[in-house]
Amino acid sequence: xxxxxxxxxxxxxxxxxxxxxxxxxxxxxxxxxxxxxxxxxxxxxxxxxxxxxxxxxxxxxxxxxxxxxxxxxxxxxxxxxxxxxxxxxxxxxxxxxxxxxxxxxxxxxxxxxxxxxxxxxxxxxxxxxxxxxxxxxxxxxxxxxxxxxxxxxxxxxxxxxxxxxxxxxxxxxxxxxxxxxxxxxxxxxxxxxxxxxxxxxxxxxxxxxxxxxxxxxxxxxxxxxxxxxxxxxxxxxxxxxxxxxxxxxxxxxxxxxxxxxxxxxxxxxxxxxxxxxxxxxxxxxxxxxxxxxxxxxxxxxxxxxxxxxxx
Ligand code: CP
Numbered sequence: 001x002x003x004x005x006x007x008x009x010x011x012x013x014x015x016x017x018x019x020x021x022x023x024x025x026x027x028x029x030x031x032x033x034x035x036x037x038x039x040x041x042x043x044x045x046x047x048x049x050x051x052x053x054x055x056x057x058x059x060x061x062x063x064x065x066x067x068x069x070x071x072x073x074x075x076x077x078x079x080x081x082x083x084x085x086x087x088x089x090x091x092x093x094x095x096x097x098x099x100x101x102x103x104x105x106x107x108x109x110x111x112x113x114x115x116x117x118x119x120x121x122x123x124x125x126x127x128x129x130x131x132x133x134x135x136x137x138x139x140x141x142x143x144x145x146x147x148x149x150x151x152x153x154x155x156x157x158x159x160x161x162x163x164x165x166x167x168x169x170x171x172x173x174x175x176x177x178x179x180x181x182x183x184x185x186x187x188x189x190x191x192x193x194x195x196x197x198x199x200x201x202x203x204x205x206x207x208x209x210x211x212x213x214x215x216x217x218x219x220x221x222x223x224x225x226x227x228x229x230x231x232x233x234x235x236x237x238x239x240x241x242x243x244x245x246x247x248x249x250x251x252x253x254x255x256x257x258x259x260x261x262x263x264x265x266x267x268x269x270x271x272x273x274x275x276x277x278x279x280x281x282x283x284x285x286x287x288x289x290x291x292x293x294x295x296x297x298x299x300x301x302x303x304x305x306x307x308x309x310x311x
Pocket of ligand 1: 054055056057058059135138269270271
């Protein structure tokens with residue numbers, strides 16, 4: 001396999017063995033990610049971080065991961081500062097950047113953009129979010145966080161809450177959870193923001209139990225993990241539809257207490273926006289900031305996998 005064939009476009013590329021290998025490597029990366037140990041594993045290598053949509057966590061944690069492994073990072077943020085604003089194609093852009101960098105991370109508003117970039121590039125491309133499509137490295141860190149918080153992923157019951165239609169993180173997470181045994185997925189969303197049929201068909205094909213649950217309190221009673229998402233207002237044709245749907249499901253302390261589940265593990269890919277109240281933050285199971293921090297070791301482990309090195 002050539003290095004360019006190591007692009008990461010979809011979670012469907014991973015099986016259980018690959019996940020166990022990446023998670024074990026991520027555990028080894030934790031002290032390096034925290035700056036307690038140093039690594040020169042990627043010394044001399046350059047990452048091109050191409051972000052054509054807003055990002056805080058993904059962009060900075062990919063950059064931190066590459067630097068913690070001894071590499072360096074070049075970043076482009078926003079179409080307006082790229083020659084794509086002059087009409088250059090994504091394909092030409094990544095062909096050129098393949099001569100400047102050893103790997104590319106791409107966030108782009110169009111569905112399928114990461115696959116197009118990977119087909120044109122001669123270095124590995126990692127999908128940092130392709131419009132409403134996938135966000136595979138978020139799913140890797142989500143599952144890694146479940147493993148660290150609960151000590152297992154097998155037999156987990158997880159409620160996916162909020163915008164399941166446009167939320168790419170839940171598309172990737174639901175797919176990735178099919179690598180584990182006896183997982184149960186509860187889908188909690190307004191009907192207009194239901195999980196796409198394509199993802200449901202994948203769950204059915206892989207024999208994963210799922211059900212739609214209308215009541216957030218009921219889902220909270222049933223689940224081991226609540227995975228809360230924001231309404232993706234930027235993907236709506238009519239922003240007033242997003243405003244109308246915001247507030248349909250709000251995870252706050254009163255809701256969790258009414259479900260008598262103050263111990264539940266709560267995840268969120270962040271940013272939150274009215275869907276997850278700050279009064280939840282002090283609960284022991286509020287793991288979303290730990291989850292965001294896990295983005296560094298998991299992305300370090302992915303780079304170790306791509307470049308076939310140890311941290
Ligand atoms: N979770 C996530 O993708 O966050 P950013 O949009 O800030 O990268």
